[in-house]
Amino acid sequence: MKPYFSDEALNAFVDGEFDVAESEVIIARMRDDPDLAQRVGTLRSLQSMVRLAYAEPPVSRGWVGRTVPRRRIMQRCAFGCLILLAGLSSGWGLRSLESKTETVAFTEPVPVKSGYQTVSLAREADPNRIMLHLDSSAPDRMEAALDRAEQLLDEAEREGRVMQIEIVANSHGINLMRAGVSPHAARMARMTQRHANLQWVACSQTIARFTGEGQHVELLPVARAAPTAIGEIVTRLQQGWTYVRV
Amino acid sequence: MVMISKLIFGPIRPGIEALRPVLYRMAYAWCHDPALADDLVQETLSKAWVRRAQLREEAALKAWVVAIMNHCWLDHLRSRRDFDDVDDLQDEIESGSDTPEVCCNREQVVACVRAAVARLPLGQRQVLTLVDLEEFSYTEVAGILNIPVGTVMSRLSRARAGLKNMLDTATQKPATQTLLRRVK
Numbered sequence: 001m002k003p004y005f006s007d008e009a010l011n012a013f014v015d016g017e018f019d020v021a022e023s024e025v026i027i028a029r030m031r032d033d034p035d036l037a038q039r040v041g042t043l044r045s046l047q048s049m050v051r052l053a054y055a056e057p058p059v060s061r062g063w064v065g066r067t068v069p070r071r072r073i074m075q076r077c078a079f080g081c082l083i084l085l086a087g088l089s090s091g092w093g094l095r096s097l098e099s100k101t102e103t104v105a106f107t108e109p110v111p112v113k114s115g116y117q118t119v120s121l122a123r124e125a126d127p128n129r130i131m132l133h134l135d136s137s138a139p140d141r142m143e144a145a146l147d148r149a150e151q152l153l154d155e156a157e158r159e160g161r162v163m164q165i166e167i168v169a170n171s172h173g174i175n176l177m178r179a180g181v182s183p184h185a186a187r188m189a190r191m192t193q194r195h196a197n198l199q200w201v202a203c204s205q206t207i208a209r210f211t212g213e214g215q216h217v218e219l220l221p222v223a224r225a226a227p228t229a230i231g232e233i234v235t236r237l238q239q240g241w242t243y244v245r246v
Numbered sequence: 247m248v249m250i251s252k253l254i255f256g257p258i259r260p261g262i263e264a265l266r267p268v269l270y271r272m273a274y275a276w277c278h279d280p281a282l283a284d285d286l287v288q289e290t291l292s293k294a295w296v297r298r299a300q301l302r303e304e305a306a307l308k309a310w311v312v313a314i315m316n317h318c319w320l321d322h323l324r325s326r327r328d329f330d331d332v333d334d335l336q337d338e339i340e341s342g343s344d345t346p347e348v349c350c351n352r353e354q355v356v357a358c359v360r361a362a363v364a365r366l367p368l369g370q371r372q373v374l375t376l377v378d379l380e381e382f383s384y385t386e387v388a389g390i391l392n393i394p395v396g397t398v399m400s401r402l403s404r405a406r407a408g409l410k411n412m413l414d415t416a417t418q419k420p421a422t423q424t425l426l427r428r429v430k
Contacts, residue, residue: 008400043406059280
């Protein structure tokens with residue numbers, strides 16, 4: 001007569017509570033006894049169904065906010081304060097710096113080095129590689145960008161330096177480089193012809209946004225598009241370029 | 247940052263916090279209410295943190311924390327007015343949620359199993375989920391719930407039998423319904 005295994009014993013077997021010898025007895029029985037095999041199979045499938053049912057429990061709304069232990073909150077506060085402090089101080093530093101670059105670039109473009117130096121991400125800022133960032137379509141700002149580029153290039157030419165200038169436009173500043181929209185198309189073409197190291201870069205994201213709004217954006221032949229203006233600026237800064245916001 | 251935090255706050259024990267998803271799944275399987283499960287986990291974690299000195303073996307951390315959660319869960323049930331004796335409740339009363347048959351019409355096995363588990367008596371539900379979801383051994387489960395191993399085995403066996411019954415009736419019903427449905 002076949003020994004009968006109780007449900008409890010089979011459950012224990014399915015859950016791995018039996019040692020090897022006991023398990024082997026049941027496994028051997030299962031070969032001869034289809035009923036037993038089916039009972040074990042049912043228990044196993046129940047087990048896997050329960051696992052499946054709770055593999056991804058629904059997430060409660062307050063998961064992040066309320067559930068942080070007190071200690072963690074303290075830590076986060078401390079980190080927050082540190083970051084805030086760092087942000088404030090660097091912002092303050094940049095502010096004074098920007099005002100310095102403004103005056104320096106306008107009045108005496110020759111000894112720019114001291115003024116530009118710290119804006120650069122690279123260790124040694126290069127006064128001969130300058131990025132002008134334009135993000136407005138105000139006529140005077142556009143004009144200022146072109147004037148300053150020309151001024152810097154002429155200055156360098158006179159002194160025999162090789163000056164590289166890149167004008168980066170995003171937001172409404174992109175109008176400067178749009179064919180049919182730009183008020184300075186002819187002047188820009190002339191400038192590009194005269195100075196080989198002058199480049200015009202437009203932000204693709206801005207173009208995409210304008211296109212999304214239903215405007216047709218076509219760039220002037222002198223301009224090229226970069227994936228993002230910010231990306232372009234950061235890359236250039238890392239390469240040692242100097243950044244000036246017009 | 248980690249260095250600074252260690253300096254300021256002393257060494258952190260990542261173990262307890264890392265158990266959050268495990269605890270949440272277990273709590274959800276017990277009460278089937280995300281918000282309540284969240285509260286339970288939160289209470290458990292803070293209690294575990296306060297009592298962390300009582301934990302002797304690092305290896306038993308999970309079982310220890312789950313045992314704390316069991317206490318929180320029972321406390322919660324006691325605090326609700328509609329139950330007088332939690333011990334009775336563990337074996338007898340079924341929860342009042344929808345029957346699996348109703349849920350299965352929504353064609354989801356997951357919802358169906360959850361509904362079936364939700365209808366199991368509390369004691370059986372806890373044993374079943376502890377064994378199936380976290381693969382605790384029977385002795386660990388006995389320690390967590392503070393019951394004899396024999397009770398663990400009988401509850402588990404009854405839980406699986408009950409689950410099977412509920413799922414069987416649930417899966418049969420839609421089958422007959424589809425047979426009767428008119429196909430145009």
